[in-house]
Structure formats: C-alpha cells, structure tokens
Amino acid sequence: MKREEFLARVRGAAAAGRAYRVHVRDDIPARVGYVGAGPNPAERLAAEMNAVGGFAQLVDSEEAARAALAELLVRYSPKSALCWQHPLLERLGLAALLETHGVEHWSHDLLAPLDQPTARAKMFAAEIGITSATWAIAETGSLLMAATGGRERTASLLPPVHVAIVERAQIVPDLFDAYAQLEAAGVENLASNVTLITGPSKTGDLELKLTTGVHGPGKWHVIIVR
C-alpha cells in the first residue's frame, strides 16, 4: 500500500479514537517501579543470576578472576573459544590463558581477515564464548551487551557455554539505570544490537518443564570482580 494512503488512514483513525481515550491518573511518581539493588549491588547481582539458573561467582581481584576462568577452561575443556576484545579481558591476559590451555582463540581481529564462510564456520564451531559486558544490572541479574566490531553478538549466543567477566564499575542497580546510561550515550548512537541476557537459554515449551540450552548457551557463568 502507498505510504501516504496508509498514514492518512492512521491519521484519521487516531483522531477519531481520541474520543475514546482512557482515563489514567496523572499523579504517578517519576520513579515508580524502581527496585534498585540494596546496599550491596555486586552481591545482589550474583544472587539474581544464580536465581535464574546461572552460575555467578564473586571474586576479590583480577588474579582470582583469572584463576576462576582457568578452572572453567579445565572443566569444559573447549577446543575453541569465541571472544570479545575488551580492556578487562586484556588485563586478565585472556589470549595467553587460552594458549596455555590449548584452546583455539577467535576474536574480531583474527576473524576479520578470513573470508566470510570460513569466519562463520569458526563462529559456529566455537565451544565456549568469553565476553565482558557493557553493563550488568543488579536488580534483574542481567548483562547488557551492546554489539560493536570486536564485541560480536554471536560470542554470547552460538557456543553452548558462555562465560562473562564483569567488574564493579560496570554494575548498575536497576533496569531504569541501564536505560539512563544508554540515553546518556546518545540515543542516535545506539548500537545495532543491544541485548539484555538474564540467564541460560531456556524453554518451557514441553509441559512447562524448564529445559536449558535449546538455542543459546545452556551454561551461563558470570565472574564478578567486586
């Protein structure tokens, strides 16, 4: 249908519909629905993540975070990893750690030179995804992942195991705060894909029994450096 015709019809309908507007009270406080994180956001974040079926681990230093990550590499012994390029992961020495454990390391700079089919095949084949996050939301136990070159959306999606490492400065108390951050960065700069992840991939489609990992990662680990 022609655009003008379509919009004209909507314009007429919207105008006619104003006779039927509903009455809603006008004294709703600005922060209604704000839950917040309580006195200890990092602990709240971990608790919420565990409640939705994730495995959150609080650690006190980057040293300890590296050890926790190493332990996961031993537990899952993946052949290849799909990784974000992120300052926190660099500080942890991710590349060297993967090498020590004999895990193939795939990230943006290594994938970009490959032809598309080969790069895609590497992404599909990865057995673990290792990322940080843009923000972590304590109230809901979520990671906010804004995609850019180097922080691919597939790293937290294709492999059966996803490990994210976040630090205290990345934690915001409430969902409202996360959106305030996105707005502060300028809505016209919104990433092509921003995904909130709150738990391992789940389905309740069979008799409402919760089954994990049907499409996305079935194992979801978050290491929180407090």
Added chain:
Amino acid sequence: MTDYAVHEHEEFLTAADEALADPSLQSALSMLADTLGQRNKDAFAELSDSGLLRDRARAIKDATLAELDRHLETLEASVNRRGGQVHYAADGADACQTIAGIIRAAGGRHVVKSKSMTTEEIHLNRALEAEGFHVVETDFGEYILQVAGQRPSHLVAPAVHLRIPQVAKILGDDAGEQLPEDAEKLAAYARRTLRKEFARADVGISGANFAVAETGTVVLVTNEGNGRLTTSMPRVHIALLGMEKVIPQLADLPVFLKVLARAATGQKLSIYTSMITGRRQPGELDGPDEFHLVVLDNGRSRILGGPLRESLFCIRCGACLNACPIYRNIGGHAYGGVYAGPIGAVLTPLYSGLTHHPHLPHASSLCGACQAACPVKIAIPEMLVQLREQLHREPSQANRVENAIYRLWAAMLRRPRLYRLATWLATRTIGRWPGGWIRHLPGLGGWTGARDFPAPAPESFRDWWHREGQA
C-alpha cells in the same frame, strides 16, 4: 444466524466439548494456570507500586495511539537513518506480498522465523511456501507445531496442549527415527536440527514486541535465543510490526519490560531482550546486511478509531489466558482464531468480523480475572459486553423470540399497573413451579439447554412488604 456463523458456532461448541473431554489437555491447562499464575503473583509482589507502574504503561499506550501517525513517521525516519527500509501493508495479503517481494529481491530461498503471533495472524508461512520458499519455525514450541501441522494454543506457550510422549512421536516420525520421551533430549534434537537451518538461512523473519520511534529500534523478547539467531545469522532481517506496537522513546521501554515478563512467565526479565536498530554497522562481523520493517494495519486502524481502541494496548503477554476460568477448561484451539483466551475473544471478532465469530464474546463468564491480571489493565470484560451488545443489533444474529421477550419486558417495566398485574399472575401460576427452577422454556431451548431459569417466587416482594414490612 447466517449459515457460516452457525457453522462457526457449532465448531466452537464441538471444539470446547472435545477439549473438556480430553484429560491430557485438562491436566496441561491446569498446570499452566497453577504454575504461571503463581509465578506471576510472586514476581509482581516485588514491585512495590506495580499498580501505578501498570497505569504508567497504560498511559504511554493511550497517548501514543492518540498520535500514532506522527510516531510512525518518526519511526520511519529513524529506520531510514540507520540504513533500514520501511514498508507499509494495509492487510495480511499486502504484507505477505511485500515480504515475498523482499525475499525475492534479495535472492533468498531459506527462511528462518522466530515466534511471532502477527505472522500467524496474516498466515505468512502458507503464503511464502506457495511462493516456493523454504520456511522453518525456530521457536521450539512453534517448530513442533509446524512439524505436526497444528496451530498455537497459547500466546507464550504455543504447544502447551501437547504432552512429552506426543512430541517425541511427532518429531520422531519427522526424523524417521525413534526419539526418547525426555524433555532435555528432545530439546537437544531440536537444537541440532535447527542449527543447520540457521547456518544455511539467507532470510530471518521476526515479529516485534515493541518498536521505538525515536531510535528506529525493534524489540524482541524471547527465552530460547532463537530470536537472536534469526536476527543475527541470515544476511536479511525482516521484522513484521503490528502498527500499535510503537512506543515513542527508549526511556518508555523499561516501563513495559518490567511488567511484560512478570505478567507472562513470572520472570523479572525474559532471558533475552534484544533491541535491534537497523542493519549491521561497518566493522561488525555478524548481523544482517539488510533490515526491513513491515508495518501492518490489517484492521487496526478500524479499531483505533472506535470504542474498542483500548484492545490495541495489548502487549501479548498471555496473562489473561492463564487467569481465565474458561480458557483453563477449553484451551486455546476452541477459540478458532489466532489469538485465544479473553483477549482473543475481543481481537478475533474485531480483526475478522463479529458476524463470523458470534460465539466468542460469549466465551467468558465476565468474572474480571483477565483485567486484574493484565499488565496494562485492559477492560476486557467491558469490551466483551460491548461486543455482545453490537451482536444483538446485527439483524443476522437476532433471535426473534429472545428479542420479543426483551421488548415485552421493557414495555412492562414502563407501565406500573401492567407490571403489578403481571407479577400477580406470575406468582400465582409459575411461581408455584415445583423445585423453583424451570428447565425448559418453549422457543428458548438454546438458552435453557445449558442453564435453568429461576421461577418467580410464590409471593412478590411487594405483597410481602404490604403484609409484613410495615409493622
């Protein structure tokens, strides 16, 4: 009633009877209500002012719809700015053609879909298959239904009417091997099978839970991650948007997200909430090269300009289904339309014509549980009553005996002497009816078939008052 309507009406009654006699469906439905209903209550308890938050969501919907044309124009400009294209579709056929055209122009053949009731509404799969495209539903429940050739029976749990052994049989027959009757293993089978489809698909089609006008963002809420795969792996992403899903700003989104998942499944947030803005940006290794947004009217503008406009506030959470005593007994299929439950009883007649679905406005006890559960507080019972009223004004729907009785009743109420005479007569004749209930009324067999009519009392209140009340 027209022949067609009689047919639909009979179909509803038969389907409802069959559902009531199906023990496995009955147990699935009661599980649904108990599990989701309770989770929903627990999750809302945490929001101290959930009532006010729901009012805010409602206010945003109301204000946006009042200027929907302007918000659509803003949305279009934002999508264009991010390298996407907007298409407008007046009805289902128009939308199907538009989408087929986009796929053809992109040289696509393999299509993956994430769950979208709006694509069900326009029967997109059938249209695309007729064009020779290979279409695969990737939501686990929808995939099972596609293989089985069935329709969804619930907004968020589409295959809730099937038990695990039935699913193992459906998928096993399709795979040509025996599959274990085990939820985990069946899910793993689906993951393997569907990964191959994601790897080769050139087009991904999704719906949209919301669209943010100021940023040109479509929002997808899923639990499995198939929505993310559908919109990230193929080189073309097409989103079909019911035009009422627009919200003005990014800041409005958390208001809805906070109530949507709580109402739907009792989660604080669904596992994945994706905000997709246009095509991939330079330097990104994944995401589509092309982004198309198809904006669908399909009867919505007709509703927008009328008294039932509030039905467009619906965010398709499914809470009213779980709360409804009728739905919990007859399941989703009996409703006959794409949208089931209380809101389906409003939407289906609105979208495809009241005279085709005369039974639906009556498939409710008007108990109000739906409105109480609704995250945007839609006045569903009131709308059902309005539809019933409209139905009575349809000449093709009128029952002559019923109308004559109402006319007589109205005339009597306007004439006190006549009214007194009538009650005097009634108390002395059928007022003495044995048992106090009349099981059959001549000419109203349809009404008394499932209900008894209360006989008048042996003495009228007026007489009693004259005798006793004045002492």
